[in-house]
Amino acid sequence: MESIWMFISEFFDAWGWWVAVGSVAMFVISLAAMPFIVARIPVDYFTHHGRHRMSQSSRHPIFELLLLVLKNILGAVLLLAGIIMLFTPGQGLLSILFGLMIMNYPGKYRLECWIIRKPLIFSSVNSMRKKQGQPPLAEPEA
Template sequence: MTASIALLHDQWVWWMVAVSVVMFLASLMAIPAIIVRLPVDYFLHSRRHRSRFAPHGPGLYYGWMILKNFSGIVFVFMGIAMLVLPGQGILSILIGLSLMDFPGKYQIERLIVRQKPVMASMNWIRRKAGQPEFRSNSR
């Protein structure tokens, strides 16, 4: 009985390691892709941009919102698990929060992006992709 529990535990750990590696690699690809696709004036607006799915009807819009928020919740829970298991816990939590919609999210994003190292890193990614840098209020 003890050997089967140990085997189950080992399998669970290896599955978590595999999921952690996949999420880390996916984040390495997804984050730059998202940064490059944002408009140069994305962080200048006082309110959040309207969803690109909104004009296509409520079915597509709400379907997209449900999928996006569910994915965010999954990332947050997996990130919490990865705080004690192998993996990129904090990064996964941040990705999950960026996917979810909640009041004040856009203002928090703007506050984070105003930090010079964050903006410099994002603009470096955009320059490498041949995209113009984000515009800021100071320019």
């Protein structure tokens, strides 16, 4: 048990400033980006029972794969940053939601709806939308 505390202590001695700077940077970025992202969610995004595939693009398949990988990496970064922001300053739950919305994985839509049904999340999202001059999201069905 003592070795675990030693490891944690050494980690924060070596990386403490980087963690603090990263936390502050994520806080500032999330404050700036979240309202912009929230305003672009379609009003009926959470009321569909199924998701529609985007039409096939005329881009080269390698380029499409690269965009897919980059999108999933961005989603993973937002997800991890959101988890960190649960314990540090920042909009952790919203960052987690947006990270999950960006990534591709099985059961994505059910998880998004479960998260957005939380009253605190739903009211926060609609408050941001109102400040951006957008109509509120339609409430997802139970």
